[in-house]
Amino acid sequence: MPKRSTTRPTAPETVWLASGHHTGPDPEETLRDNLRKLKADETIQDFLEPGTSSESDEHVFEARWHVAEAVTVRARLTTGGRERPDQEPRWTLAAEAERPWDPAWPSPATMFWPETSTVSWDHDVVVGLRPQDINPLPQDDAALRRLLRDAARHSWSINVVVHEAMTPDERGLLPLARLLPPGLRHRVVEHRASPEQFRAVNWALYDLGVRVPRGGAVILPGTPARIGYEAQDFTVRSVFLDGSEPTELLDKVVRFAALPWPLAEDAEKALTALRQDWHLVTLEEELAHARALLDSYAEALDAMTKSRDRYREATELAHVALAEMKELRLATPAASETSHGQHERPANTLTTAIQRLTGPLRARRTSGDEAGDQGTPGPEGDTRESGTGR
Template sequence: MAKNSASSTTVPDTTWLGRGRHLGAEPERDVRRNLIALKAARVIDDFLDLDPVEAALSTDLYPRDESADPGPGARRLFEARWQVADGITVRAQLTTYDPESRRMESEGVTWVLAAEAERAWQADWPSPATVFWPDSDQVAWDHDKVPGVRLRTTNHLPKDDDELRRLLRDCTRQSWFVHVLVHEAMTPDTLGRRPITAFLPPSLRHRVVEHRATPEQALSADFVLKRELGVGIPRGGAVVLPAAPQAPGQDAQRFTVRNVFLDGTEPTELLDKIKEFTSLPQPMPADAEQALTRLRQGWHLLTPDEELVHARAMVTRYAKALEAMTSSCDLYREAAESALAALAEATGGDSTDRTPSPAAAKPDASPLKALTKTFGLFRGPNK
């Protein structure tokens, strides 16, 4: 994962991308158990659990690319394949990574997930996140790379303005998720504290992070937002935060809602704004392009038909390699025959071996003198 800046390209409409942190003790065990259960229930067709080194060295269906390797720090590589509506096949790959340093071990294990379908992704399809991770509050897989931010819940803004500024900057520049800020006009009850993301379709539920500003944070949140992102938030309203750099069509005013009633009812207007925002071309996050390349060019979980195509491709590849080797041998033989003909012409057709034997050489003769004497045997009287 060497890239540090966002790509100028946009995310293909056939893909689903996510990156987060698992704060539990054994993340790979959680993934493995979930995949086994889903395969037994026939929710997914099949899955693979691979060692990153073995995955990088194995022969795949597609041509290899250096960016298709999991990269340094990779712990495990999981692949899964399932079908959605109308028999559309989805392929997904999840890679777990060690903390970048010992000081960051408390921040958990980083995971990167890339999924791609055979046609444009639909919001009502199952979330790839819950194919690999159990959809349970008991498993803490849903933390963003931005510290203190989590999916599937409401994240209250920090009280300090400097911390708030830093948080908004990190969420819009480092996170792979879409961030929504909601201002509470008054302190909500139990129903009002329910995350708005719970009303979203399955595939959007784990792509959107919800932030909450308390009633007394109306002015400070609005001031910091305008200063950092050029967008304000109405009192008692909400706004979908634009990514940095801002993509075409992500007009902040267009994705601002004046009123959001936090009474447990479905906030239809805000949900429509989120759906519209996520349907726009999204800028490719930093390192996401490599994850997508790894999915496409480092795929291992083949169907029987794909295995047959792969075997035929390997036969063709080996046949071409054998043909190239045969051609090289023919060229080498022709070159050797030409060299022997030239040697015969230079020696007047005498086929006697004129090279002195090692036994005939003096014990104290130097290699240079022996070599000079050997070449002298082939000199003609006028050469």
């Protein structure tokens, strides 16, 4: 059975994630040219290429645009990461909208990369696989097993394995991606097993806990498996490769994409970078951030002022109490001339002075608590009791 993970955070419903390889020259210049074009066409609102560290060969691009007229999408794409020196540069894209993601919205990949087929960016992280195309499975059994294992373990895409009951004609060689909603077209990899590969493909799928029916299809669970995934729910008994629309399979792909996705480590890093290292802010966002800082500083200053005032009041009361204790000590007869009862007078006086000191402070603290002054937030957002003097 597919392994499940309940410990890793899941991708929020507002997030779109994808990763792949660019096989052509100079991917950064390709991105710059296309982003300029998209901004001029008002397809995107704006873009930015923040400065990158000299210690890394990665390049960062940020872009923002609107969907459904008023919903803002922020996206961050990085290029240049390589798992091995002999591999093509990897790109990673994380996008987040202001409301749950709708598959009918444009693919964030096309908000960075050009859609023309002459640009070789649309390759999965697993070498040899391409979304928006049909990927025939290798004839060698070991290579077939290795490819499906790597796709299940490392790919961020939705991997669909289709078995051909018989060799299809031209109408059956049209990729599934063309029928998917725009937001899924760059996130689905379609594997095709030829008629004679039925036993071999199921042998390769055995370790993943799934099986493809003869002439049918199955969606791989991924690693970690998506929460709520059950193999029978994402298996299609028959897929007619005659050019007709495979409605049941398309529906299952959309349902699978909506399942909670436990994020792999690199996907979690991409989402964290989008949220914490964002630079492309509007003037309104800068003003809102400045106002929030001012409010935070004002609250901190108010808390410090109240603490200072209470400390000053406590100090004044302490001085008064000490002065009265000195006066009483001077007025007390010498110890040799007093009775046994008079020896207790300084101690009683000290007790009375302490009570006079703590009484007003306790009354002030009680009244302050009733006024809701106990939980004044500090500059870092924590709640501390005022009146500490520190």
